[in-house]
Amino acid sequence: MRYTIIPVTPYQQNCTLLVCEQTQKAALIDPGGDLELLLQAVKEQAVELESILVTHGHLDHVGGVAELSKQLNLPIIGPQQEDDFWIKALPEQCKMFGFPKTDSFKPTRWLNDGDSVNVGHETLQVIHCPGHTPGHVVFFSPSERLAIVGDVLFKGSIGRTDFPRGDYQTLIDSIQLKLWPLGGDVAFIPGHGPMSTFAEEMRNNPYVGLA
Template structure:
């Protein structure tokens, strides 16, 4: 599986194009906006876009979901149903933060902890990691040792917990009890900023470091 990180929106949110190299089937994870930019990359790589995967319901991660799904008749997969209230309030989010109007949506499939999602022949494990939002999920490829963590964890930082239904202690538990056990060698794509590894964050992240 290969991946391409495509920053979108004024928030430079990391949308990720995941491609199964055996089948050429692809998925977009968190298409928050700039649909033309995303579709240009899909066309450039010559892949078959099959689905949209969503980590959580904040507008910079889901602002382009409804438009993209309608334009290409794509199924929307994720997040956990606990983020339904965020998606239902998407228009309000857009007005509050000065984003272009985006329609809400209902995923074809809500996700739960322990589910799996396929991208071609690649299998992603679903890990429910609340704290930043109550319905936040992480997608993990065991074979690639790659996690797409949305806004749970960043290089040198963690997600905010001051939004409605956010919780700091829950977020720390999600990271230390659900992500760290996946292995120190796991590299991760955060919702914003550069990639890192769990090992690097265990050692130096001031919020969740000094774990070992």
């Protein structure tokens, strides 16, 4: 499996193009906008998009989902259903943050803790990690030791919890009780900023470090 991180929107949100190298089938995780840029990357890599995966319902992560799904007839997989209120509020989010108008959507499949999703022959485990939003999910590849964590965890920081239905202690518990047990060797792609590893954050992250 290979991945390409493509920052999109004025918030420089990390959209991930995830590719199964056996089949050349691919998924876009959190296509928040700038669809021309994303589709150019798909074309350059000569892969076949088969799905859109969503970690949570915030605008910078899902702003391009409805249009991309409509253009290419792609299924929308995720997040967990508790984020439905965020997705329904997308038009209001656009007005509030000065983004181009974006339609809300209904996922083809809601996800729950313990589910799995496939990209080609690759399997990703689904981990429900509320706190930043109530329906936030993380995608984890046990074979690649890679997690796509959205806005749960960042290099040196954690997701905000001051949005509607965010909760600080719930987020801390999600990180320490659900992510750390996966192993320190796991590398992660956050929703913004550079990659890191769980071991690095356990040592040095001032919010959730164990040192």
